[in-house]
Amino acid sequence: MKKHTIVALLQDRPGVLSRVIGLIRRRGYNIESLAVGHSETAGVSRLTLVVESEDVEQVVKQLYRLIEVIKVSDVTDDPTVEREMTMIKLHAPPAARHEIISMCSVFGARIVDVGSNTMIIEMTGTPGKVENFIEVVRPYGIKEMMRTGRIAMVRGARGHNASEYVEPATNGVAVPALN
Amino acid sequence: MTKPLTGAQIMCEALIREGVEVMFGIPGGAIMPFYYAMWDYRDRLRHVLCRHEQGAGHAAEGYARATGKIGVCIGTSGPGATNLVTPIADAMMDSTPLLAITGQVGSHVLGKDAFQETDITGITMPITKHNYLVKNVDELPYVFKEAIHIATTGRPGPVLIDITKDAMQKTTVPNWDIKLNLPGYKPTYQGNRRQIREAIKLLISAKKPLIIAGHGIIMAGAHRELQEFAERLRIPVITTLHGIGAIPENHPLAIGMPGMHGWVHVNRAIQECDVLFNIGGRFDDRVTGKASTFAPHARIIHVDIDPSEIGKNVRVDVPIVGDARLVLQALLEDLPPPSELAELHTHASDWMEHIREMQDKHQGKQQYKNRAAMANMSLPPHDVYEALSRTLNARGNYRVVTDVGQHQMWAAQLIDWNHGPRTHITSGGAGTMGFAVPAALGVAIAYPNETVWAIVGDGGFQMTNQEMATIVQEGLKNVKVAVINNGYLGMVRQWQELFEHKRYSGTPLSGPNFAKLAEAYGWKGLTVERSEDVQAAIDEAHATDGPVLIDFRVEREVNVFPMVPQNKSIGEMILSESQA
Numbered sequence: 001m002k003k004h005t006i007v008a009l010l011q012d013r014p015g016v017l018s019r020v021i022g023l024i025r026r027r028g029y030n031i032e033s034l035a036v037g038h039s040e041t042a043g044v045s046r047l048t049l050v051v052e053s054e055d056v057e058q059v060v061k062q063l064y065r066l067i068e069v070i071k072v073s074d075v076t077d078d079p080t081v082e083r084e085m086t087m088i089k090l091h092a093p094p095a096a097r098h099e100i101i102s103m104c105s106v107f108g109a110r111i112v113d114v115g116s117n118t119m120i121i122e123m124t125g126t127p128g129k130v131e132n133f134i135e136v137v138r139p140y141g142i143k144e145m146m147r148t149g150r151i152a153m154v155r156g157a158r159g160h161n162a163s164e165y166v167e168p169a170t171n172g173v174a175v176p177a178l179n
Numbered sequence: 180m181t182k183p184l185t186g187a188q189i190m191c192e193a194l195i196r197e198g199v200e201v202m203f204g205i206p207g208g209a210i211m212p213f214y215y216a217m218w219d220y221r222d223r224l225r226h227v228l229c230r231h232e233q234g235a236g237h238a239a240e241g242y243a244r245a246t247g248k249i250g251v252c253i254g255t256s257g258p259g260a261t262n263l264v265t266p267i268a269d270a271m272m273d274s275t276p277l278l279a280i281t282g283q284v285g286s287h288v289l290g291k292d293a294f295q296e297t298d299i300t301g302i303t304m305p306i307t308k309h310n311y312l313v314k315n316v317d318e319l320p321y322v323f324k325e326a327i328h329i330a331t332t333g334r335p336g337p338v339l340i341d342i343t344k345d346a347m348q349k350t351t352v353p354n355w356d357i358k359l360n361l362p363g364y365k366p367t368y369q370g371n372r373r374q375i376r377e378a379i380k381l382l383i384s385a386k387k388p389l390i391i392a393g394h395g396i397i398m399a400g401a402h403r404e405l406q407e408f409a410e411r412l413r414i415p416v417i418t419t420l421h422g423i424g425a426i427p428e429n430h431p432l433a434i435g436m437p438g439m440h441g442w443v444h445v446n447r448a449i450q451e452c453d454v455l456f457n458i459g460g461r462f463d464d465r466v467t468g469k470a471s472t473f474a475p476h477a478r479i480i481h482v483d484i485d486p487s488e489i490g491k492n493v494r495v496d497v498p499i500v501g502d503a504r505l506v507l508q509a510l511l512e513d514l515p516p517p518s519e520l521a522e523l524h525t526h527a528s529d530w531m532e533h534i535r536e537m538q539d540k541h542q543g544k545q546q547y548k549n550r551a552a553m554a555n556m557s558l559p560p561h562d563v564y565e566a567l568s569r570t571l572n573a574r575g576n577y578r579v580v581t582d583v584g585q586h587q588m589w590a591a592q593l594i595d596w597n598h599g600p601r602t603h604i605t606s607g608g609a610g611t612m613g614f615a616v617p618a619a620l621g622v623a624i625a626y627p628n629e630t631v632w633a634i635v636g637d638g639g640f641q642m643t644n645q646e647m648a649t650i651v652q653e654g655l656k657n658v659k660v661a662v663i664n665n666g667y668l669g670m671v672r673q674w675q676e677l678f679e680h681k682r683y684s685g686t687p688l689s690g691p692n693f694a695k696l697a698e699a700y701g702w703k704g705l706t707v708e709r710s711e712d713v714q715a716a717i718d719e720a721h722a723t724d725g726p727v728l729i730d731f732r733v734e735r736e737v738n739v740f741p742m743v744p745q746n747k748s749i750g751e752m753i754l755s756e757s758q759a
Contacts, residue, residue: 011363014312015300022304061487067309067329070363166362 207255210282236266241621257295272608333366395459613642
């Protein structure tokens, strides 16, 4: 099954993420990666979803049935910039540190914490590059690892700015209260 | 400046502002503040106390389906709310505008397993069009307006509002100056004009066109436009289970119901047609049979207000997203003048003649009854339907609510549905047994001057018949119940007989004496065991100024035919036991 990257704009209300996930679960699709956070417009969240599906058009249509889903695009075949971040707590006794530090500089990774026998490394890149980096440092001994979901943005002028779809909230009380 | 109101008062005001007149519900701890406030509004907001929340939900559905207005049901937290789950799911499947209002425990104990706490917004997320948990009294005016807007517009559906007890008790000055903020919810009503012209081109070039009229016709009030469009192009019209009433069945272009228990000539026509124009139907699996073999020669035009329905079950050549009525109006506007349709009309009469020949050859309504197997039965169910159909059509002014199972399919097949939209109300998509009696209560409240018949099997009747008490308490004299009593969960038994070696596992069913049960509720109860007594009982029911139940003790093992076995092509119908 093909992996699809879907980008969606959501109204930022309680339960909206639950609705999106529930809908995808209902169709029996596996979520490979999910990232969600604020967009450039107040009250609108932007979500990047990677899902394996034979019928992604139906997923997109079903997502539109959710009241709080503003815009959905399958950007799989579009020119995009995709990034993912990982933090790795690596076994790093003093003898290995020099080698690890030079490895990090090759990948543009940052060392954000050093303990007596460990280091926490932060690395951001394309999902493939993150994967490579993990394989390179694995032999030293990964004690903990955490990866964010993938985030994707379409290159160039095309794309979706949330403000195209959303009017600034006008009714003083009710709308902020729902957030 | 208006004066401060409690949350519960705001709820009543909000409902009145949205035109709500009647609500069906049961009080309980967490919803009590709403009932406290309701007392002051009782002249404007009628509350119908049901005997079970499932009954309240189905009654609200019946009200909504009969009127097109929103149906409102109320339950308290915990079990009150979970008992509403079945009607909510039913309303979701049948696109019924339903507002479910539930009380929730106080916000300070939310999520702490307080007495009668359940996460009803979590539970109903996949079976509502939308839902809300309200903890803040200031949100109530906005939430009620948005909820009713969502439930009643676009493709209608159920919306649930769960309100914490403290939000109902707190006071605030309500802000009724509301502008809805729904950037992600903008239903499309006008069909795309280019696609509409494409549809006309296809329909005009067709030699064997067919129209499928679905629930969308009824909901959009598009039956007149449908009829005019079909007449202008002389296209035969199929009505789905929920499309019954879209065109009178005695109209020369009406050919009947498709699908699993549809007529042979209808299903054959679908398999032969070259253009299939489905308006307001969703190609349910009970209509299509095995979808990959459905209408193999047809170019398909599909009109639906819900874009996610288009291309979901069958391939579509011309998709049109829009409201059935507006799309039909646009189609009518763009039709060529009658002078240019002469050739088309010649094809049309050949095609219609062919369909009617198939109808005569296979079992239409008339032949159906004359099967030899029924000759020795003291009460074949078909005799009940024949008498009901004759009587209802002679009297007019009726609504029929059916439940789920054999009796439902017989009602769809054997009653002549000539009296327009919203006269046939049933649970279709969800197939909810127990729907009919409470839904009939809702219909009877909406139309107190019409006779409301609930036709129900003995299985479904025993699921929700407690609402007979509600019908009495509300003084509804216009409800008549026909129990098609065969002592089985009949449709399941039919499948067991035909496909499972007659292993009647869990299907034989006993019951009380239904007529006596009705008498105990203050109804008139009648029992009919012979065909010759059917008409007199129906006449007595009509003559009685009060609710009447007739227990029709029909022949036990009669099957619904024709039938398409599950996952088979609709071209492969079985017409009798010997073909199964």
